[in-house]
Amino acid sequence: MRLRHLAMELSKLPPHPQHDVTLEQYATEGDFAARWIAEIIARGDLDDTTRVVDLGAGNGILGIGCYLAGSASTLLVEVDPNCQHVYEGVDWFIGDVQDWSGENVDLVIMNPPWGAQIPKADRPFLQTSFGSTAKVIYLLHSSHSTHLAPLAESMNWTGEVVLRGIFRIPALYTHHESQNGETEVSVWRFERR
Ligand code: SAH
Numbered sequence: 264m265r266l267r268h269l270a271m272e273l274s275k276l277p278p279h280p281q282h283d284v285t286l287e288q289y290a291t292e293g294d295f296a297a298r299w300i301a302e303i304i305a306r307g308d309l310d311d312t313t314r315v316v317d318l319g320a321g322n323g324i325l326g327i328g329c330y331l332a333g334s335a336s337t338l339l340v341e342v343d344p345n346c347q348h349v350y351e352g353v354d355w356f357i358g359d360v361q362d363w364s365g366e367n368v369d370l371v372i373m374n375p376p377w378g379a380q381i382p383k384a385d386r387p388f389l390q391t392s393f394g395s396t397a398k399v400i401y402l403l404h405s406s407h408s409t410h411l412a413p414l415a416e417s418m419n420w421t422g423e424v425v426l427r428g429i430f431r432i433p434a435l436y437t438h439h440e441s442q443n444g445e446t447e448v449s450v451w452r453f454e455r456r
Pocket of ligand 1: 318
């Protein structure tokens with residue numbers, strides 16, 4: 264599927280409800296998701312044998328993008344049941360990330376809470392994915408965070424930033440009611456050491 268076509272398909276998904284401040288629901292936009300997935304394919308990490316899990320899936324934009332790009336299977340893990348919608352070909356696990364088994368996965372993709380509202384809210388996502396059967400993990404996080412590489416190292420993973428971008432943060436989170444904020448984000452790629 265062409266990049267533009269993928270971006271268009273992903274932009275048509277039901278929008279993330281983004282109603283719960285404590286869950287840090289910053290949604291990825293279609294263009295950025297498509298660029299990210301193109302990067303994953305270019306690196307040889309996604310083909311028709313790859314089992315994908317999207318943690319903190321929201322409307323499923325990242326996992327569904329991998330599915331449209333031809334993954335073998337896709338599971339969307341999300342705690343907020345308001346995010347769930349029917350999308351043929353992908354499965355949902357509605358529950359906390361820590362209750363997902365971590366099994367039957369080759370690639371984890373995620374844009375989890377960054378821990379800006381509730382300190383360390385990203386840790387269960389990192390620990391669960393580093394402890395899973397995945398061979399490779401893609402993670403979007405604030406470019407300001409400094410804990411990711413050391414945490415990965417401590418769990419015998421190694422990572423590098425493979426993509427950067429600008430994210431729009433909904434007014435709900437910026438404490439300026441009329442204004443959307445912007446922040447720099449980095450996409451990390453982790454593999455086992
Ligand atoms: N991946 C989507 C959504 C990112 S926002 C995107 O990129 O657009 C982070 C998501 O993580 C939110 O939808 C939020 O509801 C979910 N989330 C927060 N804490 C969670 C937890 N403990 N377990 C599972 N999902 C969680």
